[in-house]
Amino acid sequence: MQGRHIVKQDSDLMHQRNMKMIYKLIKSERVTTKAKLTRITKLSPTSIGRIVGELIENQFVQEVGQESNGVGRKATSLSLNPNRVLAIGVSVDRGLIQAGIVNVEGELCASIERPIDHSISQEMLIRKTVELIEDLIGRYDGKLKQALVGIGISVPGPVAWPEGIMQYSPQFRWGNCNFREELQKQLKRSVLVENNVKSMAIAEHLFGDMKEYTDFIVFNVGSGVGAAVISKGRLCRGASNFAGEIGHTIIDPNGPLCDCGRHGCFQTYVSMNSVQEHFGMPFSEVIAKRNADKEVQEYLEQVTDRFAIMTANLVNYYDTKCVLFHGQMQQEWPEMVNIIKEKADKLIWKSLSKEFEVLGADIKSEMVASASVILSEFLEADNLEAVEIPRKEI
Ligand SMILES: [Zn+2]
Numbered sequence: 001m002q003g004r005h006i007v008k009q010d011s012d013l014m015h016q017r018n019m020k021m022i023y024k025l026i027k028s029e030r031v032t033t034k035a036k037l038t039r040i041t042k043l044s045p046t047s048i049g050r051i052v053g054e055l056i057e058n059q060f061v062q063e064v065g066q067e068s069n070g071v072g073r074k075a076t077s078l079s080l081n082p083n084r085v086l087a088i089g090v091s092v093d094r095g096l097i098q099a100g101i102v103n104v105e106g107e108l109c110a111s112i113e114r115p116i117d118h119s120i121s122q123e124m125l126i127r128k129t130v131e132l133i134e135d136l137i138g139r140y141d142g143k144l145k146q147a148l149v150g151i152g153i154s155v156p157g158p159v160a161w162p163e164g165i166m167q168y169s170p171q172f173r174w175g176n177c178n179f180r181e182e183l184q185k186q187l188k189r190s191v192l193v194e195n196n197v198k199s200m201a202i203a204e205h206l207f208g209d210m211k212e213y214t215d216f217i218v219f220n221v222g223s224g225v226g227a228a229v230i231s232k233g234r235l236c237r238g239a240s241n242f243a244g245e246i247g248h249t250i251i252d253p254n255g256p257l258c259d260c261g262r263h264g265c266f267q268t269y270v271s272m273n274s275v276q277e278h279f280g281m282p283f284s285e286v287i288a289k290r291n292a293d294k295e296v297q298e299y300l301e302q303v304t305d306r307f308a309i310m311t312a313n314l315v316n317y318y319d320t321k322c323v324l325f326h327g328q329m330q331q332e333w334p335e336m337v338n339i340i341k342e343k344a345d346k347l348i349w350k351s352l353s354k355e356f357e358v359l360g361a362d363i364k365s366e367m368v369a370s371a372s373v374i375l376s377e378f379l380e381a382d383n384l385e386a387v388e389i390p391r392k393e394i
Helices: 002-029 034-041 045-057 122-139 143-147 179-187 196-207 272-279 283-288 294-318 328-332 336-347 366-380
Strands: 061-068 074-080 086-092 096-103 108-115 148-155 165-169 174-178 191-195 216-221 225-231 322-326 357-360
Touching: 002 034, 002 045, 002 074, 034 045, 034 074, 045 061, 086 122, 086 366, 096 122, 096 366, 108 122, 108 366, 122 148, 122 174, 122 179, 143 148, 148 179, 148 196, 148 366, 165 179, 174 179, 179 191, 191 196, 191 366, 196 216, 196 225, 196 322, 196 366, 216 294, 216 328, 225 294, 272 283, 272 294, 283 328, 294 322, 294 336, 322 328, 322 336, 328 336, 336 357
Parallel strands: 086 148, 148 191, 216 322, 322 357
Antiparallel strands: 061 074, 086 096, 096 108, 165 174, 216 225
């Protein structure tokens, strides 16, 4: 009897895997037919018919018209129902919490936001985040409950993965906050918490210009400098999920004091904060003077020189094909991307520089980035159910 039970479990698992495989295939094909799916998967037409029927019945897939197969017969075209799988993406930053509903194609369907004080306590941040998410769920129609596969949250600073413990928040100046566990307990849904630059890298790979790239690096430049490395299509986390803290690379141990407590970190030379502090004015005003003021020109030359050196070093370390600039500095000064590319080209080891690119980020929404942490887990799982929290990678 037990043997039969195991066989039944195995066949259920196989069925779920096949359902997920067909779902992902329809997603990547955009529009397809049962005949094409049969050809690609080499499953029998009967199996494809049964699986597609089940996907349609559960509204994961929809029929979108007829397609001629060239011999007079018409086949039904199939496509994904993008709103059947939704995630909530939450971005927490110093002055604002934003929460949005994002579908499996990376489209933002609805969003709300609340201002927060920079001196907010851990308990209050947890409470405000829970309230905002509950408010968003309450506003959306009843279908959300069935379609929601989880909640992804992005925060600046180092975060333990997958535990979701905020080790230290440079924005709020406190640490050791068990954010994921608290939220999951209160919301009773799967929650994942990730560093905001890593979320952005996942989103670029899943939904943005970096879909076709297996090796790229995202630079986030705002008040500080962070980075995330995607290698062979996977996010490099390192031993403690801190890989990519490039902003704290020591350039000169006798250099300016960094907010990490050490001296001469890379970000003390190149972040928006460092530019603002040097000139005693907002970054936008500094940038407005870049064609007229010699001191501004010289300072910005140094900034792009340093970014070009860091970019060239990273290309040598990782054999990466693209460096993507994201964040407020790039938004306010888009030309920095081309200047850095030109300078980096001269520094990169020649055999690596041929196909190398420096680009501005494609994904603009932090909420889409946060939701992509959940959606990428959903797409990797063997079933079409809500995301289970991944076990710690060994
Ligand atoms: Zn530092």
